[in-house]
Amino acid sequence: MTASTILSAVRQPLATALAGVSANVFSYVPESVPVPAVVVVPDSPYLEFDTIGVISSTAFSCKVNFTISCCVAYSSNPASLDNIEQLIISVVAAIPAGYEINEVQRPTVTQVGASNLLVADISVSTHYTQTN
DSSP states (O other): OOOOOHIIIIIHHHHHHGGGSSSEEESSOOSSOOSSEEEEEEEEEEEEOOOOSSOOSSOOEEEEEEEEEEEEEOSSHHHHHHHHHHHHHHHHHHOOTTOEEEEEOOOEEEEETTEEEEEEEEEEEEEEEOOO
């Protein structure tokens, strides 16, 4: 039996749960960002360990931190701000049980390629134990 991975056990299920929001959802950073978009990426610190002493060789367990980046087109400040607020609310509502929502960062204008996007990051975390 193949061991589980953070991608298959945590990041992809989170992206799948977010698939119901009105945005393009990615469990990785895409080459180009079609807006509106929700992108799940590792946060910093990425992995945290609660173990004191030697980490067990039979059970790998850790806290995994992610950033969910909500992205909308930035063309009119009032409309863009309303769009990102609506996207944040729908993303937070879609986050499945077992994930802790830590905070939402203020929206900032970010240039991606030739486009200006309004982006707000949601910090979430969950626990992962590798299964074999």
